[in-house]
Amino acid sequence: MVICIVAAVVLGILGIFSARYRKIAREAFSCVKRMMTFRPCETGFDDKVRSHVTAKLMKRNERIAGVFYRNFKLLSVLFTASFFLSAGYTAYTVYNLAVYGTCDPVNPQNCVFNPGADPNRVICPYEGLSPNASVATIGNFRNIESATIEGRPVIYFFGTTWCPHCAWERPIFLNVTAKFSGFIETKVTEIDIEQPTLEMEIFKHYSTEGKIPVIVIGGKYFRVGSGESLGQQTEENVLTAILCKVSNDPIAECSDQQVKQLENGL
Amino acid sequence: MKPTFIYSFSKCFVMDVKRIREDFPVLQNSKGIVYFDNACMSLKPRPVIQKMLEYYEQYTACVGRSNHRLGKLATEKYVEARKTIAKFVNARKEQEIVFTRNTTEGINLLANSLDLKKGDVVVSSDREHNSNLIPWQLVKERKGIEHRIVKSRTDNTFDLEAFKKSMSRQVKLVTMVWTSNIDGYTLPVREIVKTAHDFGAVVLLDGAQAVPHSKTDVRRLDVDFLAFSGHKMLGPTGTGILYGKYELLERLQPFVVGGDTVESTTYETHKFLKPPERFEAGLQDYAGIIGLGEAARYLENIGMENIESHEKALNKTISQRLLEIPNLQFVGVQASELRGGIISFNLKGMKYHDVSLMLDRNHGILIRSGQHCAHSWFNSHGIEGSARASLYLYNTQEEAELFAEAVKKISKLGK
Numbered sequence: 202m203v204i205c206i207v208a209a210v211v212l213g214i215l216g217i218f219s220a221r222y223r224k225i226a227r228e229a230f231s232c233v234k235r236m237m238t239f240r241p242c243e244t245g246f247d248d249k250v251r252s253h254v255t256a257k258l259m260k261r262n263e264r265i266a267g268v269f270y271r272n273f274k275l276l277s278v279l280f281t282a283s284f285f286l287s288a289g290y291t292a293y294t295v296y297n298l299a300v301y302g303t304c305d306p307v308n309p310q311n312c313v314f315n316p317g318a319d320p321n322r323v324i325c326p327y328e329g330l331s332p333n334a335s336v337a338t339i340g341n342f343r344n345i346e347s348a349t350i351e352g353r354p355v356i357y358f359f360g361t362t363w364c365p366h367c368a369w370e371r372p373i374f375l376n377v378t379a380k381f382s383g384f385i386e387t388k389v390t391e392i393d394i395e396q397p398t399l400e401m402e403i404f405k406h407y408s409t410e411g412k413i414p415v416i417v418i419g420g421k422y423f424r425v426g427s428g429e430s431l432g433q434q435t436e437e438n439v440l441t442a443i444l445c446k447v448s449n450d451p452i453a454e455c456s457d458q459q460v461k462q463l464e465n466g467l
Numbered sequence: 468m469k470p471t472f473i474y475s476f477s478k479c480f481v482m483d484v485k486r487i488r489e490d491f492p493v494l495q496n497s498k499g500i501v502y503f504d505n506a507c508m509s510l511k512p513r514p515v516i517q518k519m520l521e522y523y524e525q526y527t528a529c530v531g532r533s534n535h536r537l538g539k540l541a542t543e544k545y546v547e548a549r550k551t552i553a554k555f556v557n558a559r560k561e562q563e564i565v566f567t568r569n570t571t572e573g574i575n576l577l578a579n580s581l582d583l584k585k586g587d588v589v590v591s592s593d594r595e596h597n598s599n600l601i602p603w604q605l606v607k608e609r610k611g612i613e614h615r616i617v618k619s620r621t622d623n624t625f626d627l628e629a630f631k632k633s634m635s636r637q638v639k640l641v642t643m644v645w646t647s648n649i650d651g652y653t654l655p656v657r658e659i660v661k662t663a664h665d666f667g668a669v670v671l672l673d674g675a676q677a678v679p680h681s682k683t684d685v686r687r688l689d690v691d692f693l694a695f696s697g698h699k700m701l702g703p704t705g706t707g708i709l710y711g712k713y714e715l716l717e718r719l720q721p722f723v724v725g726g727d728t729v730e731s732t733t734y735e736t737h738k739f740l741k742p743p744e745r746f747e748a749g750l751q752d753y754a755g756i757i758g759l760g761e762a763a764r765y766l767e768n769i770g771m772e773n774i775e776s777h778e779k780a781l782n783k784t785i786s787q788r789l790l791e792i793p794n795l796q797f798v799g800v801q802a803s804e805l806r807g808g809i810i811s812f813n814l815k816g817m818k819y820h821d822v823s824l825m826l827d828r829n830h831g832i833l834i835r836s837g838q839h840c841a842h843s844w845f846n847s848h849g850i851e852g853s854a855r856a857s858l859y860l861y862n863t864q865e866e867a868e869l870f871a872e873a874v875k876k877i878s879k880l881g882k
Contacts (some may be wrong), residue, residue, distance in 0.1 A: 252821040256828040263879060270880045
């Protein structure tokens with residue numbers, strides 16, 4: 202009985218494209234209507250499905266055909282349930298793809314379908330650049346210097362709310378920069394929400410192709426893309442090392458052996 | 468293919484089934500099919516198709532009306548067909564053969580033409596096809612007759628004692644199926660006719676399944692009316708015959724009236740023709756009837772006794788093999804000797820429609836499934852329906868073996 206639901210959906214879609222399926226789609230729909238009112242299917246649609254599938258299975262394996270025939274009701278309930286489960290999950294995946302650019306924002310590396318994704322899976326494309334963001338200063342120069350504020354190096358993070366690589370990087374960035382509070386200036390810019398003109402200019406300067414996330418450290422170091430390929434621990438150490446370098450080792454963690462080693466590599 | 472040898476009292480007949488099969492275009496065109504739905508529709512041999520084509524291609528004209536050469540030729544062929552069929556059933560004269568569209572129409576003609584009144588009794592068996600049940604239910608509603616059903620024995624054979632008990636002087640008509648389309652069981656019609664006549668009742672037999680499969684001698688049987696179908700005896704679709712004793716036909720009021728049923732009319736009156744024309748209103752299916760005449764001739768050449776023996780032998784093979792299947796139940800009479808060429812059965816754990824569908828899709832075996840237009844019998848026995856294989860002269864022993872093997876395979880699904 203329940204099999205009518207799946208059949209109605211599938212045949213209904215097929216019927217849009219081909220007249221061949223419309224008659225049987227109507228039959229399936231009438232079966233669903235009868236089922237909703239707890240009445241048996243008057244055309245025997247479910248029986249027809251059972252016998253046709255059994256006949257086909259019999260040609261391949263009689264035992265399986267027998268199992269299918271005898272357990273049709275149970276199998277059709279399971280099949281219908283899994284149909285709706287997988288349909289729901291597919292819809293969720295398509296939504297993620299449209300909004301986040303990846304099927305699985307939590308673990309984007311699991312998604313095989315990622316339009317515009319970079320092969321290293323660390324960058325999101327961003328095309329929402331405003332062409333008019335700039336700060337004019339004397340003699341047609343454009344002021345993008347913002348490496349330090351009151352002697353403290355400025356650390357920029359550019360990302361969006363929907364980019365999963367930004368989602369990966371942001372907490373690590375905030376976590377590490379928080380340790381240097383007072384010794385650095387941190388500016389996190391979600392470029393799909395707020396677009397302060399200076400920040401946008403800096404972003405365009407460093408991310409010429411508009412990829413995100415972008416981290417700019419004290420006007421000396423920058424990276425386009427997240428540190429996912431490094432892994433969380435290494436990324437924390439790298440960020441710590443660079444921040445130690447530009448702020449002259451202000452915190453105890455800069456003496457850590459691993460951090461010191463990385464710092465020496467800069 | 469081995470020819471079937473049939474031994475009669477004085478000589479051997481050889482029915483060359485292989486040669487017969489070559490006459491049937493459907494068997495040549497749909498290779499690999501096993502046609503076991505003859506109780507519903509028989510296949511048509513080329514001579515029958517040819518005769519119909521001849522009418523359409525060479526002498527298409529009105530019969531019994533037009534005075535030109537084509538009309539005369541068509542009339543000649545039509546009359547010849549009527550004579551052939553009269554001879555086929557051994558009627559006294561060809562005027563005792565009325566052409567109808569099918570058995571159903573023949574029975575309806577009688578139901579509407581017989582002079583039945585309130586208080587009259589019509590007796591039937593409990594295994595009637597709807598065509599020999601519903602007309603009498605309607606007569607009961609419209610005229611207030613009593614419709615008595617004779618219950619069969621528990622083994623599904625006809626209860627002659629119960630029938631005799633049901634008879635009385637009020638019984639005007641005994642109308643029964645000769646050979647049942649449910650299970651191929653043949654009623655003891657000779658005794659039925661004799662008993663009915665002893666009580667002054669007339670007898671109508673539904674011969675749809677009997678006449679095509681065994682020798683029919685209406686005079687020997689002394690039956691008063693016999694309805695049967697052309698399409699079940701290799702004849703074209705849309706053809707049927709109602710045989711009636713002439714003196715009885717003369718007394719019947721016509722049912723469908725109009726052109727060619729009257730000698731003359733005025734605006735107020737009409738003068739009916741004699742039988743059979745009185746009952747054949749309007750233009751008939753001339754091509755069909757001429758083809759039907761050829762079908763009767765074709766069957767006569769082969770011999771009805773040969774066909775009957777052939778079917779019984781096939782049924783025996785099938786029944787023996789089917790008995791080996793543990794979850795198979797025969798429907799109706801159990802013994803194969805009591806069945807002609809029809810085998811009705813169910814497989815436990817399976818729906819009958821599934822059985823027929825799988826036989827068709829996976830094995831190319833064509834049978835019917837359902838209630839076979841005999842809902843009353845199935846309802847009274849609490850059986851939902853059955854799968855039914857029905858045989859004819861062109862089926863072979865190999866087909867019988869194939870069928871049994873296929874049913875065995877399918878039976879495993881229901882275990």
